[in-house]
Amino acid sequence: VGLTLSDAQAQWIDEKRAPEVTARVESWADHVPTSRYDAIVSIEAFEAFAKLRLPADDKLRVYRTFFERCHDWLRSGGRLSLQTIAYGNSGPEDFADFIANDVFPESDLPKLHEIAEAVERRFEVETLVNHRDHYARTLRCWRERLLAARDTAVREVGEPVVERYEEYLRLSEYMFSAGTCDLLRIGLRRIDHPRPTRRS
Numbered sequence: 001v002g003l004t005l006s007d008a009q010a011q012w013i014d015e016k017r018a019p020e021v022t023a024r025v026e027s028w029a030d031h032v033p034t035s036r037y038d039a040i041v042s043i044e045a046f047e048a049f050a051k052l053r054l055p056a057d058d059k060l061r062v063y064r065t066f067f068e069r070c071h072d073w074l075r076s077g078g079r080l081s082l083q084t085i086a087y088g089n090s091g092p093e094d095f096a097d098f099i100a101n102d103v104f105p106e107s108d109l110p111k112l113h114e115i116a117e118a119v120e121r122r123f124e125v126e127t128l129v130n131h132r133d134h135y136a137r138t139l140r141c142w143r144e145r146l147l148a149a150r151d152t153a154v155r156e157v158g159e160p161v162v163e164r165y166e167e168y169l170r171l172s173e174y175m176f177s178a179g180t181c182d183l184l185r186i187g188l189r190r191i192d193h194p195r196p197t198r199r200s
């Protein structure tokens with residue numbers, strides 16, 4: 001079962017006609033599985049869960065709710081693989097208005113400590129890697145391809161759009177190269193018997 005908010009993505013998956021895969025246009029917040037999952041994979045959606053400028057407590061509550069849902073949906077010992085961009089050597093205050101307002105107006109990035117706090121007593125961390133260099137390389141390749149096909153791109157979408165993409169790709173490559181942003185890949189294992197929080 002795959003969840004997406006995009007009709008086009010769900011349609012693309014349906015057209016693949018892979019009978020073992022079902023795409024649903026549904027938020028994780030509304031999802032009710034028919035049986036428990038062995039594993040959950042979440043790739044680059046986490047950035048969209050908390051809106052920019054949400055108060056810290058509310059942001060943590062959204063993350064905690066997501067991990068609680070995943071915990072409920074997994075069988076005993078099930079695993080959750082999470083890939084997300086995160087603030088590295090930075091915070092929201094360091095971001096160019098162009099990225100915050102024009103490119104990702106709805107999104108905020110997590111900090112590693114927020115993820116660590118949100119998984120507490122739900123999941124244990126099995127693996128954690130920061131592959132920011134992978135994204136720096138990817139963004140460089142995308143920019144090189146755009147440059148190589150620049151004339152065609154300008155004909156199809158116009159000079160201003162191409163310039164915006166060039167700026168986005170250049171800035172993003174810099175952010176991953178410099179460590180302003182991290183690319184976290186976290187392997188989590190369900191804690192089957194979470195200890196209740198002791199009240200003092």
Ligand SMILES: C[S@@+](CC[C@H](N)C(=O)[O-])C[C@H]1O[C@@H](n2cnc3c(N)ncnc32)[C@H](O)[C@@H]1O
Binds near residue numbers: 005028043
């Ligand atoms: C940047 S794209 C990443 C796409 C994904 N990695 C893939 O390979 O298809 C973000 C994806 O997260 C999905 N998404 C964002 N918020 C979501 C939510 N609340 N519930 C389900 N999917 C969500 C979007 O629909 C989109 O498919």
